[in-house]
Amino acid sequence: MRVSPRLLQRAAKSIDKYALYVPQSGVFPKGFKVGAIASGVKKNGALDLGVIVNTNKSRLSSAAAVFTTNKFKAAPVLASKQVLEAVRGKGINAIVVNSGCANSVTGELGMADANEMVSLVNTQMGGTPNATLVMSTGVIGQRLQMDKITNGINKLFNENRFGAHFEDWLNITKSICTTDTFPKLISSKFKLPNGQEYTLTGMAKGAGMICPNMATLLGFIVTDLPIASTALNKMLHHATNRSFNCISVDGDMSTNDTICMIANGAIETQEVKEDSEAFEQVQEQITQFAQRLAQLVVRDGEGSTKFVTVNVQNSLTFDDAKIIAESISNSMLVKTALYGQDANWGRILCAIGYAKLDNLKSLDESKINVSFIATDDSEPRELKLVVNGVPNLNVDEERASQILALNDLEIKVDLGTGSETAQFWTCDLTREYVTINGDYRS
Amino acid sequence: MRVSPRLLQRAAKSIDKYALYVPQSGVFPKGFKVGAIASGVKKNGALDLGVIVNTNKSRLSSAAAVFTTNKFKAAPVLASKQVLEAVRGKGINAIVVNSGCANSVTGELGMADANEMVSLVNTQMGGTPNATLVMSTGVIGQRLQMDKITNGINKLFNENRFGAHFEDWLNITKSICTTDTFPKLISSKFKLPNGQEYTLTGMAKGAGMICPNMATLLGFIVTDLPIASTALNKMLHHATNRSFNCISVDGDMSTNDTICMIANGAIETQEVKEDSEAFEQVQEQITQFAQRLAQLVVRDGEGSTKFVTVNVQNSLTFDDAKIIAESISNSMLVKTALYGQDANWGRILCAIGYAKLDNLKSLDESKINVSFIATDDSEPRELKLVVNGVPNLNVDEERASQILALNDLEIKVDLGTGSETAQFWTCDLTREYVTINGDYRS
Structure with a gap:
């Protein structure tokens, strides 16, 4: 591959952004572990497959997602929607995500591939159906190389390549990057009105639009706070409407855009419900957190200087x-x-x-x-x-x-x-x- | 003023477009004369003020216009709207247009200036009120230099600088240009179902967006065909919806965008009405003609190569x-x-x-x-x-x-x-x- 002087210049510039926006450490919610691997879908051997696993068994987790409104929805978007609807946002214990291939405009075969990714992770997690969300980003109009994806998922679990340290979270964030010049990972501790602490960790990938990709936006937020699934769904829509839906790089919207959130309730405190005292405060904290994450996407806007x-x-x-x-x-x-x-x-x-x-x-x-x-x-x-x-x-x-x-x-x-x-x-x-x-x- | 090498390159490129898209001759409708002058509003001494006059007295003319839907409408847009509504599109005998200053975001003083331009031309034409439409394009947020405009209008009439030759039409087309790299003038003869010939002449200026201008689009079409004002209004909206409203340079829309048309009925034939046999055919001819004119604006899209x-x-x-x-x-x-x-x-x-x-x-x-x-x-x-x-x-x-x-x-x-x-x-x-x-x- 020929590398143009401009791309080299851009690579040089990206070093500054990396130093400015990528943390050296973080705080991570209880009861989650993450793993990432280079499955071979990305030709350059970079990390391209990641799994987030909820290990907390004390409560049923809550999950919510906001999907692209593009009429052409990629297979993983449709598959994840089906999973979430089937369990009404309860008991989601994993997110599997790959980069390098968006599994978009791939028809029924693509749907089968997305469902197969879900099944592979479900099986590894103990066999419960509808416990995994799936996301993809990268080239569109091409089938996933399912042999590589299958090997990658199985290797992650069979060799137990999961961890909960900063490097593990940074690696899974890197595994969702496409044309991003830096991984977008943030984490913070917050307090409830009663003084109880909880943690939010967020990862995102930005608007990478190099041919024939499209500007896919992916964002994940995980927390150890127990939040009722209906309340979580409301909060995430509120937050997305004021964060990821309020950024503009070029105004285009992809077939794969997805923001999702899991609250596993690993800390011992009262569940946050729509009518509970903590609801408004947590919603505001999640909104501001989502804004920080979304702003990183704009900071990595292609070619941008401001x-x-x-x-x-x-x-x-x-x-x-x-x-x-x-x-x-x-x-x-x-x-x-x-x-x-x-x-x-x-x-x-x-x-x-x-x-x-x-x-x-x-x-x-x-x-x-x-x-x-x-x-x-x-x-x-x-x-x-x-x-x-x-x-x-x-x-x-x-x-x-x-x-x-x-x-x-x-x-x-x-x-x-x-x-x-x-x-x-x-x-x-x-x-x-x-x-x-x-x-x-x- | 410093002229950058890039602008010189662009000027060099524009010579090709000029040769390709500017005609050497034309056919012009009966009963119109046009004049243009350098009033001094444009600092470089170029033509910047023009008047189109209907000289046909055998019938009352019909006029119609489509104005910008931008919430911020420039004074000349509001003034022209008032004139058209006052006479319901009948008896408009002149269009006065200036470039170099858009008379936009100029408040009540700007409205007074636009109305004054209308009055000056009405007076020169014999004193009938509401007989003139006004348009402006150029820098926004600045008052018109009314001394120069007044002198210019009076000089045009007092020295009878009007004509109906190709050069006269080309000059008035030049007088509406701002950042256009070539004047946009087209003309054609058409036939009615009964074999009667009529003429359309059109002028436009394109999307010139150099600071602090905005992408003002102006288009004028004149014809010697008699068309009832309600029919003309319908035709022009139909045509604009399929021509000037179907072009994209950058998706921005200005405070001054105006497309207008005058039919003076100088040829002896039955008036085209909404229910007449000729209506559909004339509407289609005007639509295709407007498309040709609108396409020239895209061809002059800033920096465009395709x-x-x-x-x-x-x-x-x-x-x-x-x-x-x-x-x-x-x-x-x-x-x-x-x-x-x-x-x-x-x-x-x-x-x-x-x-x-x-x-x-x-x-x-x-x-x-x-x-x-x-x-x-x-x-x-x-x-x-x-x-x-x-x-x-x-x-x-x-x-x-x-x-x-x-x-x-x-x-x-x-x-x-x-x-x-x-x-x-x-x-x-x-x-x-x-x-x-x-x-x-x-």
């Missing part, structure tokens, strides 16, 4: 705040202006103006305020571009240049029509993005 | 065919793959899958066919990528490379769920696009 928070405030409705944040975040003109470090309020207003709102009253042209916000400690933090619908024609250009030169910055839009807020995270559109997605053939 | 027709066939509904064609046309991954000359059916399926359909039955994964079509005479014309939902894994890579190397090509999607067809026209996303929109500051 991480931009689009903060739409004081909207009549949350949905409209989000629609406007999304419209700005996906606008090619806004994204190229960010790359060009140009305080282009016109492009931002334009993207706001063509957003397809649910309620036209969310937007009042005479009330809108648009600013850039510096994310470092420099002052003034806020640079006003549009004030009550009127462009600020005396923008301090020098200050604008300073803020736009930052790697991290915020676009604040105050709609002034209500009190709802939504955030999106986006990156700039660069020549490098076009190079990666246009020049490369696998 | 002109791609996205042809979605056999859909259950027209709307869904169009939604799918639009989703493919706007996908950054599809557009970069086209630039990279990559037969990436996965990205096309992906964009189809996330299109927000009105009727889910329009898309059946097992019936979909996707092909690339060569637009030259080479064989085989059709390269099948997906057949009845199954990817063709034995694609002739050599033939794929040949087709993808063409400047013009077609993506054909056969949904197999009905009989409706929609087309979109798009261009590739190139490094040059990012350069133009990211690096340049005015």
